[in-house]
Amino acid sequence: MRILAIETSCDETAISILETKNNQYKILADLVSSQMKIHAPFGGVVPSLARREHQKNLTPLLIEAMEKANLLKKNQELKIKNYDSKFKILNSILEREPNLLKDLTKFLKSCEAPDIDYIAVTVGPGLEPALWTGVNFAKAIGYVWKKPIVPINHIEAHIAANWLKNNILRQTQDIKMPAICLVVSGGHTQLILMNDFGPPTGGYKILGETRDDAAGEAFDKVAKLLNLGYPGGPIIAVRAARITNHESQIMNFELPRPMINQKNYDFSFSGLKTAVLYLVKEKYLQPNKKGRPKLKITKNELNALCAEFQQAVIDVLISKTLHAAKTFNARSVIVSGGVAANDELREQFVAATRKAKINLFLPEKKYCTDNAVMIALAAYYALNLSKNKKSKLKSWKQIKAEANLRIR
Numbered sequence: 001m002r003i004l005a006i007e008t009s010c011d012e013t014a015i016s017i018l019e020t021k022n023n024q025y026k027i028l029a030d031l032v033s034s035q036m037k038i039h040a041p042f043g044g045v046v047p048s049l050a051r052r053e054h055q056k057n058l059t060p061l062l063i064e065a066m067e068k069a070n071l072l073k074k075n076q077e078l079k080i081k082n083y084d085s086k087f088k089i090l091n092s093i094l095e096r097e098p099n100l101l102k103d104l105t106k107f108l109k110s111c112e113a114p115d116i117d118y119i120a121v122t123v124g125p126g127l128e129p130a131l132w133t134g135v136n137f138a139k140a141i142g143y144v145w146k147k148p149i150v151p152i153n154h155i156e157a158h159i160a161a162n163w164l165k166n167n168i169l170r171q172t173q174d175i176k177m178p179a180i181c182l183v184v185s186g187g188h189t190q191l192i193l194m195n196d197f198g199p200p201t202g203g204y205k206i207l208g209e210t211r212d213d214a215a216g217e218a219f220d221k222v223a224k225l226l227n228l229g230y231p232g233g234p235i236i237a238v239r240a241a242r243i244t245n246h247e248s249q250i251m252n253f254e255l256p257r258p259m260i261n262q263k264n265y266d267f268s269f270s271g272l273k274t275a276v277l278y279l280v281k282e283k284y285l286q287p288n289k290k291g292r293p294k295l296k297i298t299k300n301e302l303n304a305l306c307a308e309f310q311q312a313v314i315d316v317l318i319s320k321t322l323h324a325a326k327t328f329n330a331r332s333v334i335v336s337g338g339v340a341a342n343d344e345l346r347e348q349f350v351a352a353t354r355k356a357k358i359n360l361f362l363p364e365k366k367y368c369t370d371n372a373v374m375i376a377l378a379a380y381y382a383l384n385l386s387k388n389k390k391s392k393l394k395s396w397k398q399i400k401a402e403a404n405l406r407i408r
Ligand code: KG4
Pocket: 010, 184, 185, 186, 187, 188, 215, 216, 217, 219, 220, 231, 232, 233, 234, 237, 337, 338, 339, 340, 341, 342, 343, 368, 369, 370
């Protein structure tokens, strides 16, 4: 089975091609075009800019992915049946993506349909304009190449990244159910009880989620207020790693662990960010010559503050996840999403789950942040597990972006 997968829910344009045979797999292409530099000056993702960049990136990425996978067959004299009516429909599919329309039409007119079986695309949750660009792109190529489309939930795909294992795709039962899944990214922080991959076989139940900022978002906002750059997660992690425990103790920053003692599965990170803001305002903002407030903080203090912030997030995430695992007699804990790339969080999750005698699963670091391999994986499991495979396949006419899609 060959799946071409597309991901544009946030600020990464990603395309992958996954080939599977029995439970062996080959990643024929795995491309991510990051927009980090474009969003960096704003300290967060700007949806309209994300959409513009997806429109620009998608066709070149598709060509590169097909080249890498050896599936690119250029043909300048390509005979396309019902040429005019076909491209009229293509125009209407990409009516709202003018830049994409130009590039893609040119490409489709000169290239044969590749030897793939399915197109998988993220339909939600995510930033609406960004999602639509990927969805319209999938519709367009699905229509011209006559390939069925598998709509994918981005959160389920983050979870599915855990089933990838050195050349072999895990059998679903390799990760014992029920599992508690913690999905921590820039857009989401959710604790999910998983009984199986999605419907109709049992699916997921959201136990709790953040009431305000996502964990990754908190990293990004704190980095912004400390003038550290974007995305904040990796930058704060590097700073935090530079400080020794001893130095940290001397500086003695104490930030809150929001909601840690509440017996629910919800989170709140905006208060933690505000606590950092107050601390900075109180101790480290001083007027410059022009009277404007300027951050005056030593490197060590900054590193210690990053370490304390990171630890506060980790403490809450581990405590809530283990509480859920205990309550629901989970046989596995699965952690995924961009924040799961954090080394300190990974180490501390390993130690805590070992102590609690529960199996822990973490994706490879490069498959924690947004990518299209996880989208292809989610499609693979959806197609393989579903008794009614046809119900998972949609025609280009049937799919739409759903910014607030919930996992179930
Ligand atoms: O999953 P992802 O790529 O996109 C969303 O679906 O949101 O997650 C991106 C988020 C960003 O907020 C980023 O700061 C955070 O993941 N992140 C990290 C690390 N790497 C990425 N947070 C903490 N530590 C990291 N090493």
